[in-house]
Amino acid sequence: MKHIIILGDGMADWHVESLGNKTLLQYAKTPYMDMLAKVGRTGMLKTVQDGFHPGSEVANSSILGYDQNEVYEGRGPLEAASIGVELAPDDMAIRCNIICIEGDHIKNHSCGRLETEEGDVLIRYLQEKLANDPEVVEKYGNVVHFYTGVQYRHLLVINGGSKHLVCTPPHDVPLKPWKPLLVKPDLEAEQKDPHRSKLSAAETAELLNLLIVKSQKLLGEHPFNAQRIAEGKDPANSIWPWAGGYRPHMVPLTTTFPQIKRGAVITAVDLIRGIGSLAGLRVINVEGATGLYDTNYEGKAQAAIEALKTDDFVYLHIEASDEAGHDGDLELKLQTIENLDSRAIKPIYEEVKNWGVAGTPTADLEPVAIAVLPDHPTPIAHRTHTNEPIPFLIYAPGIEADDVEVFDEDACKAGAYGLLEKDGFIRAFMDIK
Numbered sequence: 001m002k003h004i005i006i007l008g009d010g011m012a013d014w015h016v017e018s019l020g021n022k023t024l025l026q027y028a029k030t031p032y033m034d035m036l037a038k039v040g041r042t043g044m045l046k047t048v049q050d051g052f053h054p055g056s057e058v059a060n061s062s063i064l065g066y067d068q069n070e071v072y073e074g075r076g077p078l079e080a081a082s083i084g085v086e087l088a089p090d091d092m093a094i095r096c097n098i099i100c101i102e103g104d105h106i107k108n109h110s111c112g113r114l115e116t117e118e119g120d121v122l123i124r125y126l127q128e129k130l131a132n133d134p135e136v137v138e139k140y141g142n143v144v145h146f147y148t149g150v151q152y153r154h155l156l157v158i159n160g161g162s163k164h165l166v167c168t169p170p171h172d173v174p175l176k177p178w179k180p181l182l183v184k185p186d187l188e189a190e191q192k193d194p195h196r197s198k199l200s201a202a203e204t205a206e207l208l209n210l211l212i213v214k215s216q217k218l219l220g221e222h223p224f225n226a227q228r229i230a231e232g233k234d235p236a237n238s239i240w241p242w243a244g245g246y247r248p249h250m251v252p253l254t255t256t257f258p259q260i261k262r263g264a265v266i267t268a269v270d271l272i273r274g275i276g277s278l279a280g281l282r283v284i285n286v287e288g289a290t291g292l293y294d295t296n297y298e299g300k301a302q303a304a305i306e307a308l309k310t311d312d313f314v315y316l317h318i319e320a321s322d323e324a325g326h327d328g329d330l331e332l333k334l335q336t337i338e339n340l341d342s343r344a345i346k347p348i349y350e351e352v353k354n355w356g357v358a359g360t361p362t363a364d365l366e367p368v369a370i371a372v373l374p375d376h377p378t379p380i381a382h383r384t385h386t387n388e389p390i391p392f393l394i395y396a397p398g399i400e401a402d403d404v405e406v407f408d409e410d411a412c413k414a415g416a417y418g419l420l421e422k423d424g425f426i427r428a429f430m431d432i433k
Helices: 031-039 056-063 075-083 116-129 134-140 187-192 201-220 223-230 270-278 297-310 320-327 330-352 424-430
Strands: 002-008 041-046 091-102 105-108 144-150 153-159 238-245 263-266 282-284 313-318 368-373 390-395 419-421
Touching: 002 056, 002 297, 002 330, 002 424, 031 330, 031 368, 031 390, 041 424, 056 270, 075 091, 075 144, 075 153, 075 238, 075 270, 091 116, 091 201, 116 144, 116 201, 116 223, 134 201, 153 201, 153 238, 187 201, 201 238, 263 270, 263 297, 270 282, 270 313, 297 313, 297 330, 313 330, 320 330, 330 368, 368 424, 390 424, 419 424
Parallel strands: 002 313, 002 368, 041 419, 263 282, 263 313
Antiparallel strands: 041 390, 091 105, 091 153, 091 238, 144 153, 368 390
């Protein structure tokens, strides 16, 4: 049996009064999700372990069965793995958004959706000017390194930096004043950690805040932003570092599940590429995959189908619903959920439903088990992630169906799997043979 996880990032939501007090999954037209729930088995999954922030890095790695107490190192090291930056043992890697500051407030976390090529121009400029800034080098040494990631999501590595920091994810604080949200040292965590970095937590926080302030002057003067302002676009005028950590140690899925001899991850998001790489999955890039509502659903679905012909396990991640949730765009999030159903789940199911069935042209192909789920809710009303359990469905040829007939946050509470946590989901899924 082959296995594919189809993940709609941030797809779960709260009940919305304007939708007749339905959730978006209940209101949206999702015939394939509902059909798979009806003929499969369902349940709820706690993807955010107690004590952890409901970030996508926590939720997605938890779905794959990783214990956050053993592997969690923040988003930064995952971004590094995604873009091929090899971290030394004393490197602290931290996610580095390019954001839009308006006056004293964070206007948005993505500066109006930069293209990767645009972000690369600014990151190279920061590496040239900010990483080599005389004040920075004189006080801390030549320890700052910027690396281009994807769109507005980039990487900052501090050689000898401490990970014990209190940082605020910028997507959690739209329209909030930025100065009170600057990086702070986590002195209590630093005292408990036997790992001693060259820079203390206080020194690392001081350095990062200096980089933030200096970046605002440098980026504010860059011709690229003058042009964006002239075009009525949000300027990309500040860096915002968050979610730092050291090189993580993740056991490959091929070791945990010997039936996975070869696996693949398909995503437009560098964070998920990093998780996949560290989990031992090969990364498949799809032309036109943007991580937004206009992503190439059909291309990603076809890539998943092709991967299933050669691989034992595929993790197909689609980001669009999460971004719509962060934007608070109800209609767009509904559209992304329906797109996932009609443009990704439908073609995959229709292609693989007869694999291994005698008398069909695909009788010689191995049958496929399908799981569909979000990683966490990103409620429209809240505009950021929450840690409530999420619904999931598992379908495979011959599976004994439960009594759930639709796929949503309420219906799946009555599913046969009940409430799972930690590695309960991935083990239940991989036990289907």
